[in-house]
Amino acid sequence: MSQRLIAPPGAILALILIAVFLMPSPAAGQLKLGTNALNVAPAPSAEAKPWAVGKTPDEQPDLQGYWTNNTMTPLQRPGGVTKESYTKEEFFDALKKQAERDGEEATPGTVEDVHYDHSQFGLDRTQGKLTPNLRTSMITDPTDGRIPPMTQEGKKRAADLAAQKRKQGAQYDQAENLSTTTRCIYMGAIPMIPPAYNNNYQIVQGPGYVMILVEELHETRVIPMDGRPHAPQSVRSWLGDSRGHWEGNTLVIETTNFNDKVAFQGGSRDLKLTERLTRTGEDTMKYEFTVEDPHTWTQPWKAEMPVTKGVGPIFEHACNEGNYSMSNMLAAARRDEKKAAEAAAKKGNQ
Amino acid sequence: MRNRYRNTIAGFAGLGVLIALILTPTPYHAQTQAQPYRAPRTKDGKPDLNGIWQAVNSANWDIEGHGAAPGPLWQLGAEFSVPPGLGVVEAGPIPYKPEALQKKQENFADRMNRDPEIKCYLPGVPRAMYMPYPFQIITSPQHIMMAFEYAGAVRTVYMNHSDAPADSWMGWSNGHWEGETLVVDTTDFNDLSWFDRAGNYHSDALHVVERFTAADKDHLNYEATIEDPKVFTRPWKISMPLYRIVEKNAQILEDKCVEFSEEVLYGKLAKVPPK
Numbered sequence: 001m002s003q004r005l006i007a008p009p010g011a012i013l014a015l016i017l018i019a020v021f022l023m024p025s026p027a028a029g030q031l032k033l034g035t036n037a038l039n040v041a042p043a044p045s046a047e048a049k050p051w052a053v054g055k056t057p058d059e060q061p062d063l064q065g066y067w068t069n070n071t072m073t074p075l076q077r078p079g080g081v082t083k084e085s086y087t088k089e090e091f092f093d094a095l096k097k098q099a100e101r102d103g104e105e106a107t108p109g110t111v112e113d114v115h116y117d118h119s120q121f122g123l124d125r126t127q128g129k130l131t132p133n134l135r136t137s138m139i140t141d142p143t144d145g146r147i148p149p150m151t152q153e154g155k156k157r158a159a160d161l162a163a164q165k166r167k168q169g170a171q172y173d174q175a176e177n178l179s180t181t182t183r184c185i186y187m188g189a190i191p192m193i194p195p196a197y198n199n200n201y202q203i204v205q206g207p208g209y210v211m212i213l214v215e216e217l218h219e220t221r222v223i224p225m226d227g228r229p230h231a232p233q234s235v236r237s238w239l240g241d242s243r244g245h246w247e248g249n250t251l252v253i254e255t256t257n258f259n260d261k262v263a264f265q266g267g268s269r270d271l272k273l274t275e276r277l278t279r280t281g282e283d284t285m286k287y288e289f290t291v292e293d294p295h296t297w298t299q300p301w302k303a304e305m306p307v308t309k310g311v312g313p314i315f316e317h318a319c320n321e322g323n324y325s326m327s328n329m330l331a332a333a334r335r336d337e338k339k340a341a342e343a344a345a346k347k348g349n350q
Numbered sequence: 351m352r353n354r355y356r357n358t359i360a361g362f363a364g365l366g367v368l369i370a371l372i373l374t375p376t377p378y379h380a381q382t383q384a385q386p387y388r389a390p391r392t393k394d395g396k397p398d399l400n401g402i403w404q405a406v407n408s409a410n411w412d413i414e415g416h417g418a419a420p421g422p423l424w425q426l427g428a429e430f431s432v433p434p435g436l437g438v439v440e441a442g443p444i445p446y447k448p449e450a451l452q453k454k455q456e457n458f459a460d461r462m463n464r465d466p467e468i469k470c471y472l473p474g475v476p477r478a479m480y481m482p483y484p485f486q487i488i489t490s491p492q493h494i495m496m497a498f499e500y501a502g503a504v505r506t507v508y509m510n511h512s513d514a515p516a517d518s519w520m521g522w523s524n525g526h527w528e529g530e531t532l533v534v535d536t537t538d539f540n541d542l543s544w545f546d547r548a549g550n551y552h553s554d555a556l557h558v559v560e561r562f563t564a565a566d567k568d569h570l571n572y573e574a575t576i577e578d579p580k581v582f583t584r585p586w587k588i589s590m591p592l593y594r595i596v597e598k599n600a601q602i603l604e605d606k607c608v609e610f611s612e613e614v615l616y617g618k619l620a621k622v623p624p625k
Binding site for chain 2: 228313
């Protein structure tokens with residue numbers, strides 16, 4: 001009868017994490033404490049000797065391998081935080097407070113008391129290898145770490161979209177009313193902001209192309225590097241049309257031709273995304289992206305995050321093929337409606 | 351007798367080639383065609399199979415030979431009717447066990463409910479290789495990737511052997527080179543994918559060994575040996591050419607078909623089911 005689904009509150013885990021993070025880093029880099037949760041890549045040391053990126057057989061900077069960008073750092077700076085970066089102590093204090101909030105006791109039998117066991121569904125980020133990032137937001141520009149204000153056009157589009165959604169009916173009326181994530185259609189593979197789980201990537205460089213396999217939804221970004229123009233404007237898609245080139249050792253990927261449905265942070269189909277990937281060490285890479293969309297925001301904005309060597313291989317994420325939850329949710333909604341109708345009919349007969 | 355004159359014959363032949371080379375390009379051309387094709391090499395010295403490829407046949411409708419037939423929906427008329435094909439199965443028919451053949455026939459009869467392609471499910475192997483969509487091969491020394499337009503399916507071929515963590519739709523592929531040929535050995539499939547729209551199927555015991563060999567600069571010879579003791583009485587083979595998409599601006603486009611299959615998958619559970 002109890003609705004309580006949670007495992008022990010995450011606060012304990014946060015405390016363990018604090019202890020681990022504050023320990024001096026061993027030379028080997030990774031802390032192997034018997035649980036995957038606590039594998040933390042080393043922070044680059046100031047005394048480290050200069051590191052030079054290797055080359056592929058055809059002389060491109062070698063970015064190949066498995067990578068992860070799993071992080072606790074949010075895209076936007078949380079309210080009340082003014083610093084650009086935390087100290088380690090502050091970071092864990094914030095983490096601990098979050099864990100305590102997640103683990104708060106509520107009155108049994110109330111909706112507030114329904115907790116998911118995040119670790120059971122891989123939604124607890126500490127289950128994977130964490131990429132250390134003490135920044136308080138991924139956004140670096142504007143300097144307040146927040147997405148810039150929307151233009152009038154952007155606001156109007158968002159309002160129109162919301163009105164359109166309302167016309168489609170309630171959330172569980174049909175599959176189309178649910179999020180593209182629930183529908184296994186699109187989980188925000190671009191820009192590569194870490195999703196709740198499966199935040200793993202594989203880069204393979206072949207002649208003339210860089211391929212980035214995004215584990216979530218097995219999104220395969222095959223990026224031409226030969227300087228060809230973008231596909232015609234009429235060819236639009238969820239992940240858009242990417243073209244890459246090298247600027248020194250940095251892989252620069254420019255993407256346009258998005259469809260009307262992506263709406264990354266409320267952006268328009270004419271959003272232009274520029275991503276920059278730079279190896280900073282054997283196990284580290286910097287990922288930066290710039291969003292330009294004058295139809296939506298008053299200024300372009302930028303974000304950056306570290307990426308670390310991940311653990312391969314990447315397994316097939318067959319989401320649509322195993323999407324039982326969709327059927328379950330819709331079937332449950334139909335059953336509720338039927339029960340409500342029966343109850344109403346019964347009441348009418350009395 | 352033959353051996354005795356071999357050197358003399360070879361000498362004459364060599365001289366002949368030389369004369370032919372000097373006098374006219376035609377016999378020289380004939381001579382080179384008789385040799386197996388040697389593909390250009392990637393920078394790491396392997397045959398270069400990089401490119402965008404596609405099968406041009408009607409195997410996705412039925413891997414066995416078949417005549418033209420009406421499609422499953424009369425409303426679409428000629429547009430979704432079955433084009434004829436000679437089939438890609440070598441020395442057919444497919445050697446089904448009797449009870450398995452019966453299941454294949456049931457699959458076909460109930461294909462509107464059962465064909466995984468209708469639901470935008472991952473195509474499996476070998477079906478992915480001859481669906482009517484292009485795919486791209488991207489090679490590196492450690493991994494050879496195959497990125498498919500249909501459903502955004504992808505295969506990783508591990509050139510340094512790797513073991514499957516679990517069964518999957520696309521299976522687990524390990525590859526190696528045998529001279530000019532890329533050999534890909536794939537196991538650890540689930541039992542959910544089909545070979546075509548005709549209901550040809552396999553179990554989770556499926557084992558596929560594929561061979562990719564460049565026939566010339568724009569063709570690959572593709573063959574796959576299919577073994578599944580739960581369904582077939584013996585291993586059997588399919589083969590076909592794969593054609594290079596030669597357009598300069600060719601690229602693998604996005605075809606997220608999940609969105610198009612939602613009415614099939616969930617329509618009956620909607621508040622207002624589709625008519």
